[in-house]
Amino acid sequence: MTWHRLCAVAKLSDEEPLGFKVGDRRVALYKVGDDVFATDDVCSHAFALLSTGFLEGHVIECPLHGAMFDVRSGKCQSSAYRDIKAFKVEIRDGDVHVELDGDAALQTAGDGGVDVKP
């Protein structure tokens, strides 16, 4: 497991998830009040980015077919689709760090358009 810095916490705003690509993995960040959560960005049903979905409270709704996941746990709110992964998040010196499998390097900013460095 390796920690990756994704962006400054100040880049996040409520109800506007941001997507990042870390190696082969896509990660979505969500700010809910004073808390930040991270999950897989790709829906467990098909290829849709949850960071482009609709966040209400702690629930992200997939923009394609409407699956809903709790961003705290990755649990799907219905039995229709599989759960997604949720990742540990730490805020260090104002930056969001996420713990991921392996040591994939941060390659590019995701659809959130935030310019980040490894």
Ligand code: FES
């Ligand atoms: S792709 Fe997300 S619910 Fe179908």
